[in-house]
Amino acid sequence: MKIVSVQGTVFTYPTFRSVDAAGHSHPGPEKQAKMAMITVSTDSGHSGYAFAPPEVIRPHVLEAFARKVLVGENPLMREKLWMALEHWQRGSAGQLTDRALAAIEQALWDLAGRVLGQPVYRLLGGYRDKVPAYGSTMCGDELPGGLSTPEEYAAFAQKLVARGYKAIKLHTWMPPVRFAPDPAMDIKACAAVREAVGPDIDLMLDGYHNYSRTDALRIGRALEALNFAWFEEMMNEQSMSSYAWLADQLDIPVLGPESLSGKHYSRGDWVKAGASDILRAGVPGVGGITPTMKVAHLAESFGMNCEVHGNGAAALTVCAAIKNTRWYERGLLHPFLEYDDVPAYLNRLADPMDHEGYVHLSQEPGLGEDINFDYIAAHTVQTY
Numbered sequence: 101m102k103i104v105s106v107q108g109t110v111f112t113y114p115t116f117r118s119v120d121a122a123g124h125s126h127p128g129p130e131k132q133a134k135m136a137m138i139t140v141s142t143d144s145g146h147s148g149y150a151f152a153p154p155e156v157i158r159p160h161v162l163e164a165f166a167r168k169v170l171v172g173e174n175p176l177m178r179e180k181l182w183m184a185l186e187h188w189q190r191g192s193a194g195q196l197t198d199r200a201l202a203a204i205e206q207a208l209w210d211l212a213g214r215v216l217g218q219p220v221y222r223l224l225g226g227y228r229d230k231v232p233a234y235g236s237t238m239c240g241d242e243l244p245g246g247l248s249t250p251e252e253y254a255a256f257a258q259k260l261v262a263r264g265y266k267a268i269k270l271h272t273w274m275p276p277v278r279f280a281p282d283p284a285m286d287i288k289a290c291a292a293v294r295e296a297v298g299p300d301i302d303l304m305l306d307g308y309h310n311y312s313r314t315d316a317l318r319i320g321r322a323l324e325a326l327n328f329a330w331f332e333e334m335m336n337e338q339s340m341s342s343y344a345w346l347a348d349q350l351d352i353p354v355l356g357p358e359s360l361s362g363k364h365y366s367r368g369d370w371v372k373a374g375a376s377d378i379l380r381a382g383v384p385g386v387g388g389i390t391p392t393m394k395v396a397h398l399a400e401s402f403g404m405n406c407e408v409h410g411n412g413a414a415a416l417t418v419c420a421a422i423k424n425t426r427w428y429e430r431g432l433l434h435p436f437l438e439y440d441d442v443p444a445y446l447n448r449l450a451d452p453m454d455h456e457g458y459v460h461l462s463q464e465p466g467l468g469e470d471i472n473f474d475y476i477a478a479h480t481v482q483t484y
């Protein structure tokens with residue numbers, strides 16, 4: 101079996117999400133957005149699929165790197181192919197990003213599952229068939245009735261608990277919100293949510309990503325008093341020493357790094373430096389399912405958990421394949437959006453959650469995305 105083609109398909113779909121000047125998602129009026137699907141096909145008639153923004157898997161990325169590495173190769177040799185793609189990153193002038201590498205590799209994993217007739221989480225080892233989810237809020241906003249005050253966070257948290265979530269992570273206010281960043285407001289929101297949901301719901305905070313050490317310490321000590329489960333990305337992650345300093349000051353677990361580049365290599369440095377108590381890795385951010393699994397096993401060897409960043413089929417797959425992650429991140433959630441509405445390009449959600457707060461894994465071959473190929477074909481605007 102050999103790979104014969106790598107294709108990109110860009111299509112439109114309706115969404116109610118808008119993005120502010122700093123790149124944070126918020127509710128907005130319905131609009132048409134673009135998504136890209138990468139398709140890796142073989143001479144056996146099997147194909148694997150993955151989704152990413154069109155800017156990530158641009159024509160140049162597929163032509164200069166993906167096809168050059170993949171075409172003619174056995175798709176089941178994923179480690180070899182991932183290593184070959186990573187080799188091209190150095191000379192790509194930043195064009196072959198970790199997110200592009202991740203999308204290509206996800207398609208290879210999806211292909212393997214479809215060829216072998218197994219869900220990918222089982223190919224990775226398979227630890228469980230369902231994963232408890234935490235509700236991950238959108239960033240704070242200035243929308244009345246949304247997430248504009250601590251009281252609104254508290255009211256929304258109660259709705260999430262009623263929906264079945266046993267844990268909630270707050271993303272608080274960040275620029276361009278006019279009063280952000282504000283440690284006092286972050287603390288007020290966290291206190292309001294704790295009072296609203298009681299002592300038995302796990303709570304986490306992902307606040308402004310560029311607080312100073314002293315502001316981060318102030319917030320962290322407040323979270324300790326509120327019995328929060330972890331504190332995430334409160335400072336610029338390029339300063340590993342700042343995280344080591346903070347982790348040494350606090351009893352609440354510090355989680356990271358989330359957005360830092362460097363794949364599993366940089367996370368190994370964080371373990372050695374004592375910069376976090378819980379490791380963090382997301383499939384797009386570290387370059388694919390393969391390096392995310394490496395981070396999880398690295399954490400396991402040091403007795404640490406690895407919490408997987410982000411939602412979607414690939415993140416859920418990793419969560420189900422390993423023991424040392426407690427939660428699946430479900431979101432981003434907001435009072436004005438219905439997360440459980442199925443995207444137009446899928447036939448069903450990739451992460452359906454029951455009323456006990458568990459997300460159940462698809463038993464279909466591949467990554468578990470039930471793709472609406474007819475919709476994509478009818479709304480395609482570019483192929484390459």
